[in-house]
Amino acid sequence: MAKSPAKSLSVEPPVTNRERPNEPKRFEASKEQLLEFYRQMLLIRRFEEKAGQLYGLGFIGGFCHLYIGQEAVAVGLQSALDGEKDSVITGYRDHGHMLAYGIDPKEIMAELTGRAAGISRGKGGSMHMFSTEKKFYGGHGIVGAQVSLGTGLAFAHKYNEDGGVAMAYFGDGAANQGQVYESFNMAELWKLPIIYVIENNQYAMGTSVNRSSAEDQLYKRGESFRIPGIQVDGMDVLACRGAAEEALAWVRAGKGPIILEMKTYRYRGHSMSDPAKYRSRDEVQAMRDNSDPIEGVKKELEKLGVTEDQLKPIEQEIRRAVNESADFAEQTPEPDPAELYTDVLVGTY
Template identity: 50%
Template sequence: MATKFSKETYLYWYEMMLLLRKFEEKTGQLYGMQKIRGFCHLYIGQEAIAAGCMTATTPDDKFITAYRDHGLAIAKGVSAKSCMAELYGKATGCSKGKGGSMHFFGVEQGFFGGHGIVGAQIGTGAGIAFAEKYKGTKNVVLAFYGDGASRQGMLHETFNMAMLWDLPVVFICENNHYAMGTSVARTSKTLDIYKMADAYEMPADTVDGMSPEDVHNAVLRAVNRAREKGGPTLLEIKTYRYKGHSMSDPQKYRTKEELEEYKLKDPIEHVLKVLQTEYAVDDASIEAINERVRLEVEESVQFAEESPWPSDDELLKDVYVQQDYPFITD
């Protein structure tokens, strides 16, 4: 069956999603070994969102997300080594070992976090979009949040201002159905989260988050609208996390049957099938990708293990930023 996407795109998606999956699986293993401490939220199952967003955006576009941030950070170009070092709390981490799992950051790559306060990044994302518009760039901001954050007041205030000022921002709700452990149906009469945009006359759509093709198409439409000064879009991307909310989650709120049903829609398996059946990619080529990913993950662990701890004099650094304001006088 013919497809709109090239073989190269599917190869990119496969390798990207496999890297995110294997990095997270290794993270879970290391957490169990107590190499990684504190809170830790895995992205396993949601990889198609990161992959589809990457092919629909430019390197100059900005991403900002909540605390389930490992996958989007690596996809945006923050190295697996610096991410793993951050999980270890090492000085070579992407946040100097001070942020941990929930606060990855990569300003050079256009990745603005990793935010632990639920919904806080929605307003910050609009602020970054305001800066891009003020500077006259063509850049667009993708502000990711979960279904649980849809109940935050920050969202409504931000939607109103973003529409009022026609900001170049795409709000992406990664709806994995459960927030911390409570289903959307138990917290909202609005089960179709994308309809929340109606109150602000914001364009919106619902997207299959297990399909990188659908994610790409929806995000591309939204970023093109923003670049053409058409303002914000809300995308509710329906996905599913295969692991718990965090490493301490017993997952008693969902059935094993439900989990297995979603695993049948695994985006990595889908893309692999397309490569094998539609593009006749042979086993040796797939194995070469698998081996590259395996080595990248293993090298990230070795890098983290061998990296130094932050020095004591780093304790109070990066807490405040020294800024000179020429219009303020003593």
């Protein structure tokens, strides 16, 4: 049988001789680190499954965008950040990023059910959650807004000379918004410390990347602004973490912004009301079977001798925490009617 020509797997060489970040290496995690990745990703998965269930039962209203399938991205990237000084901002698919930041699942779930104990006191909902304490700046419902806002956070880091880096997540859909490029331009012009993370889950609601993007290799979208980009396997938490290390090294060295395109996949519809008829069930199943990020970590753990039995207590603990958050979110009271008028303005005039 004739040999087929060797196919290069590496990304095309850069077109210019400008300095580029190194090709990221897959992160070499210790057993403890791997177990922590596994725990966080499983927490997101189980939490989102529960949220989907509560939505079906009518406890959660409005829009609810689940992160199932994309867990490796938030967990891998955020594990590399310095929680003391770095800031994170994202769009409306934000539950996973908050859980990856160690925010109490009860507060998140209670926000989803619109209760006073929710992280936004029930006034934000699924798409509008924040934790200034954790430097998590939302949770924004307008597609692409977080890119300019995140660039502003990076501006503040530079202005304050606090050594912090902003990480702004957005999807392949938002990557076509004009303000993304306005922000890219300013970020590179002013060498702002920001990592732009394009979570390419391949569908902007129902429109595939190929149907919406003239340049579908989204990591290249910064080229005309001289922002380097790296394409990353977003289904592999170790690849995600490795890319984050490289991106952080670049940004912390004062070299300006960088783009990470995370190739990932969402198993569920765009939101709970999306039947996802635009793709085949086989496509989704193939992803689940071959590329599931949690199964991937499990395999890594197996290599280190961690058995299925040893993982059981972690899974049980997560189930317990998620169930507890759901019970809490169902039972804790709605906001006091007087809350309707609070928080409109900070000052009294």
